[in-house]
Amino acid sequence: MKVTVDGAELVARPGDTLASALVRAGRRVLSQGIYTGRPRGLVAAGAEESNIFVQVLSGTGEPMVRATEIEAYDGLRVRTLAGKGLLPAEPDDARYDKTFAHTDVLVVGAGPAGLAAALAAGESGARVLLVDDQPRPGGRLLASRSTVDGLPAVEYVESVRTRLAACPEVTVLNRTTVAGYYDHNYLVAVERRTDHLADPPAAMARHRLWNIRAGQVVLATGAHERSIAFPDNDRPGVMLAASASAYAWRYGCLPGRRAVVFGAHDGSLAAAIDLADAGMEVVAVLDVRDAVGPELAAALAARGIPVHPATPVLGTLADPDGVLRAVLTSAGDTVDADLLAVSGGWNPAVELFSQSGGRTAWSDAAAGFLPDQPAQRTFCAGALTGAVDVAEALATGASAGAAATRATGHEVSEVQPPVVTGSARHQEPPAAYFFVDSAADDRVFIDMQRDATLHDVRRAVGAGLTSIEHIKRYTTIGTAADQGRGSGVLAVGVLAQLSGRSMAELGTTTYRPPYTPISFALLAGRDRGRLADPERVTAIHDWHVEHGAVFEDVGQWKRPRFFPRAEESMNDAVRRECAAARSGVAMMDASTLGTIELQGADVGVLLDRLYTNVFSTLAMGRVRYGVMCGVDGMVLDDGTTARLSEDRWLMSTTTGNAAKVLEWLEEWRQTEWPNLDVRCSSATDQWSTVALVGPRSREVLAGVAPALDCTVEAFPFMA
Template sequence: MTGYRLATGGSGIDRTRRLGFTFAGRPYGGLAGDTLASALIANGVGVVGRSFKYHRPRGVTAAGPEEAGALVSLGEGGRHEPNAKAPMVPLVEGLVADGQNAWPSLGFDVGAINGLAGPLISAGFYYKTFIGGPRGTWTRLFEPVIRRAAGMGRAATTPDPDRYETMNATCDVLVIGAGPAGLMAATAALAAGARVILADERERPGGALLHDLSEVDGVPAPDFAAATAARLTDGGAVVLPRTTVYGHYDGRFGAVERVVDHPGDPHGLPRQRHWQIRARHVVLATGAIERPIVFPGNDRPGVMLADAARAYANRYGVAVGRRVAVFAAHDGAYRTVRDLAAAGIDVAAVVDARPAVPAAAASLAEAAGARLFAGHHVGATRGRKGLAGLTVAGADGGSIAVDALLVSGGYTPTLHLASQAGARPQWDDALAAFRPGPLPEGWTAAGAVTGRYATTDALETGAAAGEAAAAALGRTVAPLARPALAAADDAALTATAPAAPFHVAGKKAFVDLEHDVTSADIALAHDEGFQAVEHLKRYTTLGMATDQGKTSNVNGLAIMAEHLGAPIPTVGTTRFRPPYTPVALGALAGAETGAHVRPTRLTPMHDWHATHGAVFVATGAWLRPRAYLRPGEGVREAYIREAATVRTGVGIVDVSSLGKIEVAGPDAATLLDRVYANGFAKLPVGRARYGVMLREDGVVFDDGTTWRLGETRFLMTTTTANAAAVLSHLEVLLATAWPDLRVHVTSTTEQWAGMAVAGPLARTTLAATVAGIDFANEAFPFMAVREGAIGEVPVIVARLSFSGELAYEVYCGAHHGAAVWERIMAAGAVHEIAPYGVEALGTLRIEKGHVSGPELDGRTTLYDLGLERMASAKKAFVGSVLMRRPALRDPARKRFVGLVSLDGKPIRSGAHLVGPSGRSEGHVTSTTHSPALAGAEIALALLSGGPDRIGEELLATDPVRGNAVPVRVADPLFFDKDGSRMHV
């Protein structure tokens, strides 16, 4: 043995290929086929992480997804991935990994001081201690501290550079789990002509066969598994190793395939692939998880599940200790005694909780040279950062020096997916475990998940399940030949029921290693009335987060049952929820990110903007000019100049991104009357009107102007962000509520280029370039619509004003947009016309108190915005009933107001408005520097009881960004209150 690497054995490793990796900043070496966990054990690394609450050292405890101690972070920068389970991380050259929840290092963690305060921070301590403290201490002191301490890892703060994919698949039979049962189920279904998908979370198909020393059909068990998987692939089955089926969603399964392990794969493969699978029949072959035992000191590094130690020896050629002991409650653990002794590992003792140990098991302990303590238990362990020894409690117990303790309290069927599908777990006294209850139609279970743990049973029930699935689908089924096992079959070691679940009373006996939940915490939950299983879970955090109760659930329920003096089934069990194991957000998103899912849209004048100093900002799906920078200017200087130009001369802004919907047909006016709060039926041809739409619940949905271009033809404009939503709203209403209306709605957003020309010289500028329109005030009044031409290009011009100045909107065909823009710029050159962006546009509309997206946030009503007089009392419209609910007209609601900075400092958008009460009474929605108001810093806001508080002084505070500005509440219409400038 070199280090902890055995000289022989290891069916899953390649001893000729060495791999280098880094853990916690130190370089190590491993072998191809290793996992991070097996490589760390081989290198003698005992402390892999720190626990959540007490920061106790944690080592490797398992060999699969049930790992609760060795949670690690992988990668660096944007590829950093927290909460990976070390036994599920394949070792690759250059792997970078680190422990979690420790500072400054795993070896010396300052947070371990929490262990000294254990009695003070038991289950539910924050509810009882902090919330009941002096006023304000929770929000100002304790909550921030707890939030910073929360979590088991830190997510990356930079973009993930890797690629992810999404796959959709259908099949006749989905087999979940590729252990012996799953392999046989897939083989039987495929032989009957069914389309089969076989998915398994491990690196290779085979499950328990991969660390079994027996032979199947005359070949070693791992070789039998590999050959069977190869035959399935050759026969047309889709075999998905490294693929975790994590959730069931109304007949659809979510699964994540780990395609490559080395980020930035040079072949361009995705890092992970998210599968969405629909199957006509499901075979659940998910196996079982070995259950730990709760006893004092059971969380010390070096305490591990017994079958995991067997897997590390047989599959990875790694000894989990040089001198080990086994603490068991059933016959199956003696397979570990046998195999470790065969590998040359010193098995010093076997502590069995059962007073009488069957002869077959006892003989294995004797053959291994281990002292057998029947009817005893482990009362304590010792050692600092690793195991140094244990104490056997009982009549002839004593102290034993060991560096690994392997525990096994039985098995827990992996029934998470069945529970997600609605199958209630059922307690089985013979198994001392829950197994799946009646499964949904089209589901069949096989193997260890049914409570039959022997390899022979797995092969038999798997084949039978595959045949049953194919028959249920109407396939002709020929009985499949069952594989033959050698005499070393372990059926005799799985027949006896375990004497667990149980626990050994004492201090620091951990039920949930990840969350530091102890048996004392469960006792406290019982004493304080949190006895219902869901209350127990939330009060203690038992089985939450990445664990999902895999190793802790049954033991926790058993301890609560002891306190209640009731059977375990009366305590019940939680309903497992997806995901079964953590799923990366990148896998869920797949390729549906950025421009792939939401292409960037450019207006027809985009190239002109780009060549004239524009800096762009995304508004909805569009890129719009934020401001046009001149030499030496920043955005702030540019938008202040642009806004001043509009107020004193003339400016032009690109409004092509506004939603535009043509509403046409004999009942077009009727439709508009029903969707807008104000009336449109009597709107004359050649006129426009501002309208507001409500949702059915009476909350404002969108606003915009609608132009009547003919008796049965209207052009509706919407906000940029809501264009698609408004179109969908109209289509749904026409399809469901009013299918009798003779009207069509068509998106024409892309067909029109639009620009607004605003300022005192706007009329003069347009009159010089637009033919066919009389721009005189009497001939072309406010809210009128006219048709003309600029050169050979037809245009529609509407006299509208979002800025509060004399203004017109000019629309033309999109392909003429750039030419029309340039003609208007040329006509206005004599007046020093300037383009302006959305920042200046925002300044102009804030000065005029016009509402926009920040105020139309999906929570405000007409009453909140001071627009209640727009709502017609003579007609019904969408939202007209519910908008009149008393609660929506409560004077204490947050209502629309203006704000003026009292110290001249900018007001932060999103800041809370705090008054004498010391509490937030509203928030800032929009803010700007106003050149028209002598450089004042102003804002719009929603304030409780707002209109009645004009003149009151408040504090606009933004604690996140460390900003607080004294403000005075004002009328939101800051500039040109009588509106004379836009009517001139």
């Protein structure tokens, strides 16, 4: 496949993202800091990416999307951004729609934990909806070299897909992101249906908005890899360690040739093994901890890779293009490298859990904020709970899926978690290590998308700010398009160290929906153009159209304004129509006026209290005009009311106030005078009304209703 980036053609392979195609092509410098102008490159392989956003020019187009979240297709055209994209000038002709779903168990995330949860729930017979933002389920299993139940990880994923497909009540939505978690287990998800297609079917909606009500929710949203801040940590070539491994093993492309790995947990050592086994030269592993996992250290030693405990990175050096060429260590070494793979730990993706009202708590064991107290019918599993090992993720997922299913009333047999082999075990606890202090704090970047640095946080603390919410607003850290996925917890860690307070005391910033942007086009769905607002028409609307009426919008009604003839202007047409009304006869379709039918013995009493004049004395067959005022004495509405029989009345209102007047009647009838025998119902759509005026109007009425005596004596005014 061929894709075009900034006018240059690249070759992409099936399954590539735009980011992996760029890595394969050796493109290092792809953007620049919006304020500093410093060169920037890819730092991640997924949602943590904070540097490289592009504007999609092909197809429908999109102003600003992460390069890591765009599926490559033949003919894809993009331009890289340093800042915001531009809204396209052309109209968006794509279709958007929405749908509603009710399910016993909703599973969010189809990594190892989500798959295990969905399988436990689906094979019990419960109605299950599995939602995942990736093109195919599996999550990190797609880049894993472990075996699960004797199968390679990727083949195990396919076996689970087959089993889920055999469950009649299981629905799997790929390319679908849950963007909001609201009260009463109501969640909103965005399905991207055609963005990956070079030539999407014209009849298929581009995006679909899912409104989901779930009996129980299993959150298996995973975790975002956290970086470590140090001087010049923004150079192209500095990348998150697990992302570098994913590029190598999931996409088959190496993000460098000679690597240094720098971390604060055993996962960074596992990434170093993955990179070495993929063919990259790993020259050193630097770890901030005094001790590392012995099994992983032995595996690295067997590959000839030295591990340096208690040795942080102090800075980097760049070539003339600004790309990484060497790493400076606290041991005084300068190590030549074109890749620095960094991992400070994992930030569980608690955004949806927090949106649901759940509380999070800092865990020293996981070196991250974990779900603590759920506020709704929510279960958590996998890396979201700190279970970063594949085996632990599968076990917690199966357990959560079974528990959620039992809570719906379905029986679940005992679930045996799969057996995992070949996966690195995390033996030593992670370190809560966030940054390397330096006098060059204006080059220690905390939020690269905002070009916000350690210097900015230090200045905020010096100004007396103590809350992470205030720090966020003062420094703008976490306010860019990534909404703090990569910088939020990192900023909390920096603030904790600078202020001498604990992570538990500081907490996190508030996570608000939507988790990912939702376009206005999707919110509108098909309700745009003529469907943007309901169009109400009268029973004789087609006659008006046939006779050339010019319509005006009154409320939601299409009401004829005038009927021009030939080249007649509006003024000429109105003069002609007025002359006809004064000298002959004219009629107007007044069906748009509100009509309310009232029944009961006390209707007259109610109207006496709500109108400014008396209605209870109105004789049957007669009509009376009235003015209705609000509690402030101002006019609320006016109209006429006819008494059809002893206990049946027909009220007319202005076109725009029909619903308001009915609500006004019901408010007083139900709350102040419930003892009155009155019933009110809207009848606007059930009656057609034609106003007939002019000196010859009685002749016309007599012709339409020959049996009706239309003389003045028999049919007087307001009768």
